[in-house]
Amino acid sequence: MADYFSELGFRPLAEGEVPDHGAHLLRLLRDSGNFDLLQMFVELRGEGGSSAPAASKAAVQALPLVQPLENENCAVCLKNYDEESQCRMMPCKHKFHQECIFTWLKQTNSCPICRKELPTDDLDYEAIRKHKERESERNQQLESLHNSMFS
Amino acid sequence: MANIAAQRIKREFREVVTSEEVQRCAIKLELVNDSFTELRGEIGGPPDTPYEGANYVLEIKVPETYPFNPPKVRFVTKIWHPNISSVTGAICLDILKDQWAAAMTLRTVLLSLQALLAAAEPDDPQDAVVARQYKEKNDLFRLTARHWGAAYAGGPDRNSDFENKIRRLLDMGVEEHKARVALSSYDWDLERATEQLFS
Ligand SMILES: [Zn+2]
Ligand SMILES: [Zn+2]
Numbered sequence: 001m002a003d004y005f006s007e008l009g010f011r012p013l014a015e016g017e018v019p020d021h022g023a024h025l026l027r028l029l030r031d032s033g034n035f036d037l038l039q040m041f042v043e044l045r046g047e048g049g050s051s052a053p054a055a056s057k058a059a060v061q062a063l064p065l066v067q068p069l070e071n072e073n074c075a076v077c078l079k080n081y082d083e084e085s086q087c088r089m090m091p092c093k094h095k096f097h098q099e100c101i102f103t104w105l106k107q108t109n110s111c112p113i114c115r116k117e118l119p120t121d122d123l124d125y126e127a128i129r130k131h132k133e134r135e136s137e138r139n140q141q142l143e144s145l146h147n148s149m150f151s
Numbered sequence: 152m153a154n155i156a157a158q159r160i161k162r163e164f165r166e167v168v169t170s171e172e173v174q175r176c177a178i179k180l181e182l183v184n185d186s187f188t189e190l191r192g193e194i195g196g197p198p199d200t201p202y203e204g205a206n207y208v209l210e211i212k213v214p215e216t217y218p219f220n221p222p223k224v225r226f227v228t229k230i231w232h233p234n235i236s237s238v239t240g241a242i243c244l245d246i247l248k249d250q251w252a253a254a255m256t257l258r259t260v261l262l263s264l265q266a267l268l269a270a271a272e273p274d275d276p277q278d279a280v281v282a283r284q285y286k287e288k289n290d291l292f293r294l295t296a297r298h299w300g301a302a303y304a305g306g307p308d309r310n311s312d313f314e315n316k317i318r319r320l321l322d323m324g325v326e327e328h329k330a331r332v333a334l335s336s337y338d339w340d341l342e343r344a345t346e347q348l349f350s
Contacts, residue, residue: 052249075254076218076253076254077155077158077159077218078159078163078166078256079158079162100253103219104219104253107219110252111252112252112253112254112255113254
């Protein structure tokens with residue numbers, strides 16, 4: 001039986017270690033597709049701060065370096081760009097100083113201007129997000145089906 | 152304070168103070184100290200709301216991590232609103248918590264607070280007593296909010312019926328603000344407010 005549990009990523013507790021019931025609960029909810037409850041617990045764990053996690057490191061490193069126009073300014077620090085400015089562009093085309101946008105994305109995964117999201121390394125958050133996308137897609141399909149039947 | 156926060160506030164400050172919008176929307180921003188860590192905001196109550204004609208002072212504290220974290224904002228002027236504590240002035244507004252974004256400025260915060268005065272969110276209350284009145288007795292809520300605006304924020308229309316009830320409690324030795332809170336909380340039922348004050 002030990003193999004079965006270790007395959008699932010379980011391991012015996014070290015001496016004096018307390019099980020992380022919260023982590024187990026989140027995994028259970030994620031694996032069983034109970035997304036509403038999952039979201040509730042993730043938000044409770046977040047306590048006050050931003051509910052969205054940091055952007056994934058890979059996605060941040062992949063943001064292209066760009067040359068900004070000199071009369072533009074960075075919406076994070078409000079400084080004008082100059083020749084030495086190192087800038088990165090988000091998928092939504094918004095540009096920022098590399099330092100400014102990297103600091104922000106370490107904290108949360110969305111564009112400081114338009115809130116378009118980058119992927120994260122957080123499994124719970126991604127599960128909830130995919131679930132929401134599927135749900136809105138389904139609603140749109142239902143709506144267009146409904147419209148085609150009754151218009 | 153970290154340099155980036157102070158420098159950004161300096162830029163914002165110049166921008167807000169010089170903008171025409173300041174006159175039009177009745178928003179104001181003043182420095183409280185030289186280190187740009189604390190500011191005093193002021194917003195005018197929006198037209199066609201119980202807050203119209205009144206002015207509300209805000210305490211704004213800028214964290215070292217600004218603009219990566221939101222400023223801490225609180226109403227200094229006493230106000231009757233579902234999303235603002237009538238006791239502490241604490242505000243329940245998503246952009247001051249988890250919906251903050253680094254491109255927002257003190258100007259957008261002040262404008263959002265003005266919008267909050269025009270459109271309350273009673274289902275996400277900061278002050279449960281006010282929220283209940285807002286939902287169950289909205290006419291009375293509007294009169295009460297207007298009355299608080301006249302009493303604390305230079306607004307028009309001191310409600311004479313409310314004033315008379317407050318005077319009755321003053322005659323019994325109750326302090327004016329306490330009397331106003333008790334009456335507002337009990338939907339201006341003098342008997343119940345008295346009972347609560349002396350129990
Ligand atoms: Zn910048
Ligand atoms: Zn964007």
